[in-house]
Amino acid sequence: MNLWTVLDAMQATEVHNVAVSEVRTHAHLQPRSERLLPYKDAGRAKLLSDDHIQVLSSALDVSQEVELEPIWLADIPATPGRNIKAGLYVVDGHHRLSAYNKAERKTIPARILPMNFATAVLVSKPINCSGCKLLMHREQRLDATWQYLAAVMERGARPFLPHGESLRSVAGKFGVGHQTVSRMLVELRKVRLDEYLPDARDPGTDWPRWKYVRTPKSIWQTPIEMLPNEARIVRNAESLARAIAGMMENSSPEERALALQMLAAEEVSSIDPTETVNFLADAARPYGTYVEYVLSHWDRKKASQAEGLSQNERFMETAAT
Numbered sequence: 001m002n003l004w005t006v007l008d009a010m011q012a013t014e015v016h017n018v019a020v021s022e023v024r025t026h027a028h029l030q031p032r033s034e035r036l037l038p039y040k041d042a043g044r045a046k047l048l049s050d051d052h053i054q055v056l057s058s059a060l061d062v063s064q065e066v067e068l069e070p071i072w073l074a075d076i077p078a079t080p081g082r083n084i085k086a087g088l089y090v091v092d093g094h095h096r097l098s099a100y101n102k103a104e105r106k107t108i109p110a111r112i113l114p115m116n117f118a119t120a121v122l123v124s125k126p127i128n129c130s131g132c133k134l135l136m137h138r139e140q141r142l143d144a145t146w147q148y149l150a151a152v153m154e155r156g157a158r159p160f161l162p163h164g165e166s167l168r169s170v171a172g173k174f175g176v177g178h179q180t181v182s183r184m185l186v187e188l189r190k191v192r193l194d195e196y197l198p199d200a201r202d203p204g205t206d207w208p209r210w211k212y213v214r215t216p217k218s219i220w221q222t223p224i225e226m227l228p229n230e231a232r233i234v235r236n237a238e239s240l241a242r243a244i245a246g247m248m249e250n251s252s253p254e255e256r257a258l259a260l261q262m263l264a265a266e267e268v269s270s271i272d273p274t275e276t277v278n279f280l281a282d283a284a285r286p287y288g289t290y291v292e293y294v295l296s297h298w299d300r301k302k303a304s305q306a307e308g309l310s311q312n313e314r315f316m317e318t319a320a321t
Contacts, residue, residue, distance in 0.1 A: 002162070003122055003148065004173075010113045010123070015070045017107040020100055023073065024087045028117075028204035029124045030094055031144050032136060049095065056099035068096045070109040072127065074120035084117050091124040121204035122151050126173055138176075139211060145174040146210035147202055149184050155207065156188035187213055 032049075060066055071093025078086040088110075090097055100108045115123065125144035136144070149170070152162050161170070171178040196208040251259075 003126065003152070006113070006115065006119060006123055007127060010072055010111055013111045013113055015109050015111055018073065018088065018110045018112070020097070020106060020108050022088055023071075023097060023108065023110070024085075024089045025094060025097070026084070026089055028121055028202075029074075029089055029091055031125045032094075032140055052095050053098045053102060056096060057102040060099060060103035060105060067109050068099065069093075070111050071096050072123075073110045073112045074117075074123065075112050075114040076117050076120055077114075079117045082117055088112060089120060091120050092127040118205075121202075122148065124204075141175050142180065143202070143210045145170065145176050145181065146184050146213070147205050147207055148174070149181070150188060150205065150207045153185065153188055155193075156191065161185075183214075184210070 056068060060068065072091050073088040074091045076084060076087065076089050078084065093110075097108065125147055150156075152158075152165070161167075167178040167181045170181050191208060191213060193206075193208070196212065200212045201208050
């Protein structure tokens with residue numbers, strides 16, 4: 001299979017208006033996986049995605065005559081082994097489809113090409129790395145490159161790139177460095193699939209994610225029940241870190257400051273509560289560390305408690321007299 005031939009064929013197909021209700025999506029056909037992103041970028045990516053949909057839907061609201069660039073649909077037959085129902089699936093245009101739904105449009109322009117599910121998974125990756133779409137994060141583009149190379153190199157079994165491909169041509173199509181492509185080709189021959197847990201693999205290709213392959217002795221190569229306690233904590237902390245980053249991104253400075261006050265007031269439970277609150281203060285204020293604010297808050301609270309105690313003692317002495 002020549003992936004670029006498939007893309008050219010899709011581009012050449014006639015545009016049809018398709019009922020929005022007939023269009024299907026599948027998580028394996030969306031290469032913008034948040035899991036690939038650094039924790040600090042995950043929340044920001046979600047906001048950019050939401051804003052992009054809002055801009056597109058606003059354009060559609062101007063007039064019923066306005067149409068966006070056609071989405072690309074794969075006409076996929078039923079795939080029992082993957083529990084895939086036959087239908088028209090989006091391989092390019094998830095944000096546009098969301099915008100049409102948000103604008104309550106009944107039809108959407110689309111290019112349609114028959115293909116199997118495995119091909120659709122691969123087609124969805126390079127097409128989202130180019131064009132005037134919402135730019136994919138570098139980690140997402142790297143993984144798309146890696147998955148493409150795994151497919152055309154038959155997971156390292158082929159000695160050379162397909163005819164017409166080079167390090168620079170692959171790098172240019174996915175927007176990555178050609179030296180990175182060279183390193184990926186070397187790593188392809190070293191991968192042992194059974195060393196990687198299902199959670200560490202692309203759900204569409206079943207090939208390990210690049211972020212886990214390039215990390216030596218990744219904890220994702222070991223079943224969780226065999227991990228030492230420290231590594232288990234690290235793995236479980238990933239989802240917590242992503243959640244914290246998302247909440248921080250969606251909050252205002254005033255909300256973060258108030259939340260820190262609440263944490264300090266309730267004396268956050270940890271080995272050292274002050275250090276916990278100071279850490280959150282650092283994370284909440286990206287332009288500088290304001291440890292003095294938290295420490296002074298703690299000092300004022302302790303002073304207030306001491307003052308309250310002394311006042312209570314004076315009251316008891318007066319009552320006794």
